[in-house]
Amino acid sequence: MADGQVKDDLYKIRYKISSQHNKESTTIKISPNGLYFATASSDATIHIFNLESGSFIRSLSSHSRGISDIAWAQDSRHLASVSDDMTIRIWDVEFGECLNILEGHTYHVTCVEFNYRGNLLVTGSADEAIRIWDAQNGKCLKTLSAHSDPIASVDLSWDGTIIASASYDGLIRLFDTESGQCLKTLIYDKGGSSFPVSYIRFSPNGNYLLATTLDNTIRLWDYMNNRVVKTYQGGTGFSEKYTCGSRFVTTSKDPLIASGSENGNIYIWDLQSKKILSTIEISPSSPVLQIDTFGKVLCAISMDGTVKVFDLSDEFKEYDSDRTDTD
Numbered sequence: 001m002a003d004g005q006v007k008d009d010l011y012k013i014r015y016k017i018s019s020q021h022n023k024e025s026t027t028i029k030i031s032p033n034g035l036y037f038a039t040a041s042s043d044a045t046i047h048i049f050n051l052e053s054g055s056f057i058r059s060l061s062s063h064s065r066g067i068s069d070i071a072w073a074q075d076s077r078h079l080a081s082v083s084d085d086m087t088i089r090i091w092d093v094e095f096g097e098c099l100n101i102l103e104g105h106t107y108h109v110t111c112v113e114f115n116y117r118g119n120l121l122v123t124g125s126a127d128e129a130i131r132i133w134d135a136q137n138g139k140c141l142k143t144l145s146a147h148s149d150p151i152a153s154v155d156l157s158w159d160g161t162i163i164a165s166a167s168y169d170g171l172i173r174l175f176d177t178e179s180g181q182c183l184k185t186l187i188y189d190k191g192g193s194s195f196p197v198s199y200i201r202f203s204p205n206g207n208y209l210l211a212t213t214l215d216n217t218i219r220l221w222d223y224m225n226n227r228v229v230k231t232y233q234g235g236t237g238f239s240e241k242y243t244c245g246s247r248f249v250t251t252s253k254d255p256l257i258a259s260g261s262e263n264g265n266i267y268i269w270d271l272q273s274k275k276i277l278s279t280i281e282i283s284p285s286s287p288v289l290q291i292d293t294f295g296k297v298l299c300a301i302s303m304d305g306t307v308k309v310f311d312l313s314d315e316f317k318e319y320d321s322d323r324t325d326t327d
Contacts, residue, residue: 010278011310017054019305027290028301031076034294042066073118082109100138115160124151142180157206170194198243237263245290260288
């Protein structure tokens with residue numbers, strides 16, 4: 001590929017649908033078994049769809065205010081949601097029932113993740129705290145005083161032993177899940193200032209962190225050595241205000257970075273060269289708040305409720321998914 005060339009046929013669209021929400025859509029997540037995806041909205045509902053066809057299955061509702069984030073348990077039967085109503089809810093997706101309501105945060109709950117076993121739930125909030133919950137009985141096991149501004153994103157390492165959090169205070173923190181001890185604090189402050197960190201994601205091998213900051217930049221951290229090893233830039237209007245999700249793509253011939261953006265596009269970078277390989281429009285005038293991947297499938301949702309699902313082109317398949325090289 002020539003230097004600077006954009007590969008527009010990297011992904012082929014499978015279908016485009018509406019999330020069918022009455023207000024702004026906030027997130028999209030694919031179930032671990034790859035059969036479904038769920039969307040959430042400020043209309044306080046979750047919608048479940050068939051991933052293969054895009055057909056609507058059911059709606060889940062009992063929150064009283066908008067939903068900021070959702071997370072699937074590994075069994076693909078249970079879903080957690082967090083809301084501006086300050087609660088976390090656990091759902092039986094098959095029957096559409098709310099199984100438990102978890103309370104304890106004192107302000108909007110902004111982000112949620114299950115550990116890989118599905119027995120623990122980690123939430124972050126605008127109350128600046130992280131809470132670790134027993135997902136079975138809903139008991140709060142630990143409260144971590146994590147940041148000095150709202151928490152925008154949390155993630156767990158593949159084995160669930162480390163929690164990473166991102167905050168508008170410009171810090172990334174890493175915690176030991178079992179003890180709750182803060183292991184590291186990462187801050188990128190070249191030039192004497194740090195920007196809010198809006199999204200965080202562990203690499204599949206657990207050795208790196210992908211962090212989006214509100215200066216139109218994504219940085220790949222070697223967090224054990226406290227250094228940024230790669231920087232991906234999206235240009236003006238990429239990331240300045242909203243939390244836009246990003247993902248590692250490890251089923252392509254070469255590892256990629258994909259991210260939503262405020263200008264309605266998905267950007268895809270070559271992980272090694274940091275070049276933008278593709279810019280995919282989701283909605284011309286609405287931020288793409290979240291993307292997700294499953295194997296060779298990529299899905300995205302924009303705030304206006306546009307959902308698009310793509311398949312990786314055959315030309316770019318067959319990559320060893322255990323690699324996340326940065327050399």
